[in-house]
Amino acid sequence: MTLTDRLGIDLPILQAPMAGVQGSALAAAVSASGALGALPCAMLGPDAMADELALIRQRTDRPLNVNFFCHTPPEPDDEREAQWHTALAPYYAEFGLDIGSVTSGPGRRPFDHEACDALEAFRPQVVSFHFGLPAPELLARVKSWGAIVLSSATTVEEARWLEARGVDAVIAQGLEAGGHRGMFLSDALTTQVGIFALLPQIVAAVEVPVIAAGGIADAHGVTAALTLGASAVQVGTAFLCCPEATTSTLHRQALQSDAARHTALTNLYSGRPARGIVTRLMRELGPIGEAAPAFPLATAAIAPLRAAAEAQGSGDFSPLWAGQNASGCREVPAAEVVKALAKGLSPPR
Template identity: 50%
Template sequence: MSKNLLNLLHHHNAKPIIQAPMAGVQDSKLAIAVCQSGGVGSLPCALISLEKVEQEINAIRIATDMPFNVNFFVHKNPEYTDSVHQNWLKTLQPYYDKLQVDNQNIPLTGGRKPFDKAQAELIAELKVPIVSFHFGLPDDNLLNIVKQSGAKILSTATTINEAKFLISKGVDGIIAQGLESGGHRGIFLDKDLTTQTGTFSLLPNIAKLLKSSNSDVTLIGAGGISDSATVASAFELGAALVQVGTAFLLADECNTTLAHRAMLQSEQAQHTALTNIFSGGIARGIITPLMAELGFINNTAPDFPNASFVLNPLKNADNQTFSSFWAGQNAPLAKTGSAKQIIENLFTKNN
């Protein structure tokens, strides 16, 4: 199956790079720019409506005939009890008091939506070329709807066991997400963070697994890949493609906020950490005072995506203090410029 993925890209003379889908900081504009520059652009769909997904896909199709990727989250919404809510609210109460924000009637809905039947049917109807999933895979019924449409299926593995699971489900590509990676980790089988390894440990081990199992699944390296040297290293360790996120956060076509752009270009970008306080999921971002005050991993934070419910009113009152600034460990290597310039730098030696 995966040879079909590589054949698809080779048929379009695509560069071996996928722009990582980055929910909340990009839309079709970045995906189009990447496709027009010879890469595989990605559209994050976890935060947008079904109607918006269709509009964005149509916009990409009008602008380019290159293959593109659409991405969905497949998390399971956990139970959100009143006790969980009250414990998290108690942790954040000093900030509510300081900002004089009302802590009553907090909306407990919205946010990141898991992949569902309506989305699967839309993707099948629109014949999207590549579909990627984060936090595992949807159930077999939904997965089969996407497969039968002819789409190439990608998903993230953060461990060897997750890679084995994805192989058993017949994916076309495995995105090996190393610990260096910015944003949410795709961890889904075992939430023990000691199982998580760096890109350049994870890649060769998944490559070895694919070889020993005679699998033709395409291996995609992700995490800490921000310049030509790290791109070359990923290929040397067995990746056929690279997926790059943080390096595109400073792209002209990315919707990264001015505050986020400033953080990425400051000395603070040298220090990132994994945290659960913004969404309940484990994600890497530039360290902020809020992360340091609450503890990077706070046990009162509800599971993904529910931690955001109580944090959102504070964010609305003071966006910079209560915002996440997602970034990978090689964020200082990111450069400003167009998506085309960034891709050229990634494939030009000494850049």
């Protein structure tokens, strides 16, 4: 049985879960089109997640991927926080803001028993994880209701680790991918490689199906990934300008400008490496800053600067997440993006 058959979808195309720029509307539209839509839950509490899942079920009964982060929340570090505030103080002064009034932000929620309780009521067909896997007892609960489990690997070692712990398929996340790196066995960015170098190595290293992610923006990229052994592809950036996405106007404008050709990995916005369009903050502080607090604590002090700049029509302090190839990012319905990506594939049976 192919992975497409196991997932219950018509096309070997998955929409990447993208916290902060999408909700139920995009997930439902992609799933209804025959691909696999995804709902990111890292920024949702259990009640909000249940509301979004209910909305999706009202719009489509097709399979859905529900995605969670698996990081360990860090202990606050007062010294590092002070260094971070010192680095940001000139920008606060520029906008007339008081850095002493910074409070903790919404952060990112790891998968826990409370989330699992809420999720079990819906029993989604697919559950995926970023930054490894949850505790064994939580993973066992998810698998007990028949869910197919996916997780991201950025290296061969991570792919083998995931396979050994029972994932049904590995998402090979190439260096080109937008948003947060799924790396979890090492913090070394030198371990990160492009998808067409990573993909065949992971395919050769594991027995489970492999899903290719990163830099895939059109049908040619889909075909190339499948030729190199992928069972499916995962695409994110190409959906960011769809009307069903919640991407801000500033972010959409950047994605469709020449600026989108210059992206970099940065930890300034969350505390963990993530790929986005290069902004003033990244240029002036350097994209990787040692003072940035551990994920997701860096978000809190950035939020007031982002709000102040965006109020003036500027994305200088906004996380403009994007992959290295934004050429497929168009203002068309999600179903049209799916259709374009699937061009040339064999018709679904």
